[in-house]
Amino acid sequence: MKTYGFIGLGAMGAPMAAQLADHCAEHGDRLQVWNRSPGSEAAALAKGATVSHDPAELVAACDVVVVMLPDLPQLIELTDGPSQLLSGVRTPTVLAICSSISPPAARSYAEHAAKLTGGLVEVVDAPVSGGPEGASEGTLAIMIGGHASAVAAAWPALTSMGTTVRHLGKIGSGSLAKACNQMVVAATMIALSEASAVAESAGVDVPGLLDVLAGGYAASRVLEVKTHNLTTRTYSPGGRAAYMVKDLGFAHAEAQRTGTTVGQAELSLATFTAAADAGLGAADISVVDHLIRR
DSSP states (O other): OOEEEEEOOSTTHHHHHHHHHHHHHHHTOEEEEEOSSTTOOHHHHHTTOEEOSOHHHHHHHOSEEEEOOSSHHHHHHHHHSTTOTTTTOOSOEEEEEOSOOOHHHHHHHHHHHHHHTTTOEEEEEOOEESHHHHHHHTOEEEEEESOHHHHHHHHHHHHHHEEEEEEEESTTHHHHHHHHHHHHHHHHHHHHHHHHHHHHHTTOOHHHHHHHHHTSTTOOHHHHHHHHHHHHTOOOOSSBHHHHHHHHHHHHHHHHHHTOOOHHHHHHHHHHHHHIIIIITTSBGGGHHHHHHO
16 A cells, blocks of 8 residues: 655645545545645545645655645745755655656755655656646646656656656756647747637637637637637636746756757747736736737
8 A cells, every 4th residue: 555645735735635535445545635624625635535734744755756846945845944844754765746847846855855854755746737627537648757667666656647758858857848838838828829810800700710720720728718719809817927937947048058949939938928927927827829929
């Protein structure tokens, strides 16, 4: 019997934890969950998970812990702040960071965790793509970096939450893959917004246009999920525009480090930065449609 932990029950984390709870119930494993703000545990609890009131106690009791926090600073705060997240670890433990963080940050935190625990905690970076819809359906794409043994330990948890799960290399590889993913998602979202604006200004039926695009080479998961936003001009948060600025910044930094030309990514970063600067950072990434139409 394995004991899994899940830290961070936000818009993505809560449904991911519920998927992991299903896996644990099916395989006779245990799941403990923790969130800074109580009240988001209901789905996981209904499926057999238990709530931990102390994140350090959770980590100490678990074989594998999945972390889904907004960014690395929140994890560093738990690790180095009053909670002392890793202080109770006495046996080998794998920490799977599903948050979107930079590749250097993933490597640095892995070294930090190993140093704090005498090598007992091994980190894998496992960011996800697919949004709240994919989290709820258990169909996320999950990109993993880390040592093979640690990835193998986390594999049952990660495959319970995603259908396209790949080990891409050493620590930091998953985070770089997520940055690459966001380059494509951002460019697609901007292109769809611009196409919709051009079509509407010329009197073309936008819902009809998007249907046609979905039937040809322009089809994409982004188009499938964001068509409603584009046709209704409502931009309720799925993936926030501010998070896209962060992720594109990671991609740009890696491109600079390797001397790679990424003109499209730079344009995307400028567009999403403009959206955030205009006070739209808390809205869904489709809010670039509003920015373009202004």
